[in-house]
Amino acid sequence: MLLKSLFPFQFELFGEQYHYHYIFETLAFIIGVRLYYYNKKGIVDPISDENRLWIMLGAMLGALIGSRVIAVLETPEVIHHLSFSVLYQSKTIVGGLLGGLFGVELIKKIIGVHIASGDIYVIPILVALIIGRIGCFSMGIDEPTYGVPTRFFMGMDLGDGIPRHPIMLYEMIYLTLLIFLFNRLKHKELINGDQFKLFMVLYFFFRFLIEFIKPYHSLFLNLSSIHWSALFIFMYYYKFIIRISKQILPQQ
Numbered sequence: 001m002l003l004k005s006l007f008p009f010q011f012e013l014f015g016e017q018y019h020y021h022y023i024f025e026t027l028a029f030i031i032g033v034r035l036y037y038y039n040k041k042g043i044v045d046p047i048s049d050e051n052r053l054w055i056m057l058g059a060m061l062g063a064l065i066g067s068r069v070i071a072v073l074e075t076p077e078v079i080h081h082l083s084f085s086v087l088y089q090s091k092t093i094v095g096g097l098l099g100g101l102f103g104v105e106l107i108k109k110i111i112g113v114h115i116a117s118g119d120i121y122v123i124p125i126l127v128a129l130i131i132g133r134i135g136c137f138s139m140g141i142d143e144p145t146y147g148v149p150t151r152f153f154m155g156m157d158l159g160d161g162i163p164r165h166p167i168m169l170y171e172m173i174y175l176t177l178l179i180f181l182f183n184r185l186k187h188k189e190l191i192n193g194d195q196f197k198l199f200m201v202l203y204f205f206f207r208f209l210i211e212f213i214k215p216y217h218s219l220f221l222n223l224s225s226i227h228w229s230a231l232f233i234f235m236y237y238y239k240f241i242i243r244i245s246k247q248i249l250p251q252q
Contacts, residue, residue, distance in 0.1 A: 007139070007157070007159040008138060008143075019135070021139050024131055032125065035123065035128075036124040039123060043120070046115050051111055052117075055108060055111075058104050058107030060100070062106070063103065065099050067093070067096035074224060076217060076219055077217070097203070097204075098233070104117065116192045117193075119194070123182060123183075126178055133175070137166065140158035142159065145167050148213050149163060154170075165214075178203070198240075200237065201237055211224055211230075
């Protein structure tokens with residue numbers, strides 16, 4: 001028998017109940033940016049501060065658009081009655097990363113930067129994701145990131161009395177492991193840009209798999225927009241995946 005659920009976690013302000021998600025979302029952005037500048041202090045950046053600013057603006061604009069587009073496609077039926085309110089409230093980190101990638105590549109072409117620029121963002125992004133996911137987790141079923149019903153020992157009542165896969169908890173554990181991985185990779189001789197590419201491949205691989213234990217809507221061929229975003233990333237980085245696999249796997 002399940003204990004009474006504590007989800008969603010909320011606080012009261014002026015007689016109204018609010019989710020902690022908004023606080024954690026803001027903290028994720030602030031801490032991520034501060035961590036980026038902290039990590040930048042000890043390195044010689046081949047990209048000028050001005051160009052870095054343009055690249056960050058391209059990433060934010062691309063993420064803003066991409067997060068909304070992919071989120072709307074997660075529930076294709078809303079397309080027929082799409083409004084600004086629905087578009088504004090819909091967002092997903094998968095779309096944010098995908099849109100941010102294209103935003104950066106477009107800006108770099110415009111300003112003439114041909115150097116890989118993503119490695120320095122990996123740890124700040126991972127930390128920001130964990131903080132943001134704490135907020136998502138605290139919302140329980142009020143945030144559409146919960147899992148399907150399960151008898152798995154980690155199943156939790158997220159607010160509807162049904163033991164479900166705590167998807168956000170799984171993701172926080174996975175992201176923490178990635179931080180340990182990338183901290184170890186600092187001492188490896190990798191090509192500039194490889195850390196960011198590896199982060200994208202590993203994160204989208206996780207999201208591709210975890211999507212199958214979420215109540216998702218099919219976009220095409222019984223796969224969601226998250227699945228298709230992940231498949232696109234695998235195709236986009238297929239040369240890198242082949243190369244890095246040869247480096248990691250033991251040669252016969």
